[in-house]
Amino acid sequence: MALPHLHLVSFPLCPFVQRSVITLKHKKVPFERTFIDPKDLPGWFLEKSPTGKVPLLIVDQDTPLFESAVINEYVDELTPPHLMPADPLHRALARAWIAFASDMIMALHRWMTAPTEEAFREARDEAVKGLRRMEEQCQAGPCFSGPDFTLLDSTLAPLLMRYDMLQDPDSPWQPAEYPRLARWWQHISALPEVQDSTVGDFRERLMRFLNAQEGFAGPRLAAGLAARGH
Numbered sequence: 001m002a003l004p005h006l007h008l009v010s011f012p013l014c015p016f017v018q019r020s021v022i023t024l025k026h027k028k029v030p031f032e033r034t035f036i037d038p039k040d041l042p043g044w045f046l047e048k049s050p051t052g053k054v055p056l057l058i059v060d061q062d063t064p065l066f067e068s069a070v071i072n073e074y075v076d077e078l079t080p081p082h083l084m085p086a087d088p089l090h091r092a093l094a095r096a097w098i099a100f101a102s103d104m105i106m107a108l109h110r111w112m113t114a115p116t117e118e119a120f121r122e123a124r125d126e127a128v129k130g131l132r133r134m135e136e137q138c139q140a141g142p143c144f145s146g147p148d149f150t151l152l153d154s155t156l157a158p159l160l161m162r163y164d165m166l167q168d169p170d171s172p173w174q175p176a177e178y179p180r181l182a183r184w185w186q187h188i189s190a191l192p193e194v195q196d197s198t199v200g201d202f203r204e205r206l207m208r209f210l211n212a213q214e215g216f217a218g219p220r221l222a223a224g225l226a227a228r229g230h
């Protein structure tokens, strides 16, 4: 079967887009990519996207597919080997944990953009609860669900990448407290599809985004990022 033409519409910093990029690259499915400005969404995008959110995958020039989890399952079904379990219960559980991971991204966002110290600590505590659950769920590896790469790996990688970059004494991510997740991240972060899943100037863009936040968390995390350099 010939593969459809895939056009991924992206924001440069979006973790949900990054999940789809990792999935597409892992599956070696060719795709075209367009970056749009979150502050100035083009009319053609708003016309095509029912939610106004990215990722948007335009299939064969005219069918817009949205929601990263759905896009990733679609991409996965295009070519074998498949990245979701064959067993219905295990597949349902993978979908449930993928939804859980999306809530974790939102908790990360609240932590990164917390306007006050109190909100920063509240967001941290909420994220810690989630990370503890993920730690219990993480298998012996090297991938999250066992020996093989699944959609949970591409889904969780953008979360851990950001926590890994944004080290802070008050970060929910203290690797020594999550030995399974830390070992998993060591393996996953070295994969080429993960290393090659963000824009080249991701770090600088993240720093600009954090510095532009008013209030407690953003400038503090940006300063930490700048201090660690490289």
Ligand SMILES: N[C@@H](CCC(=O)N[C@@H](CS)C(=O)NCC(=O)O)C(=O)O
Pocket: 011, 013, 014, 015, 016, 017, 052, 053, 054, 055, 066, 067, 068, 069, 102
């Ligand atoms: N549930 C969606 C979330 C996507 C999402 O929130 N994307 C953000 C960028 S990271 C977005 O487009 N935000 C624009 C907006 O909310 O207006 C998915 O998994 O695709």
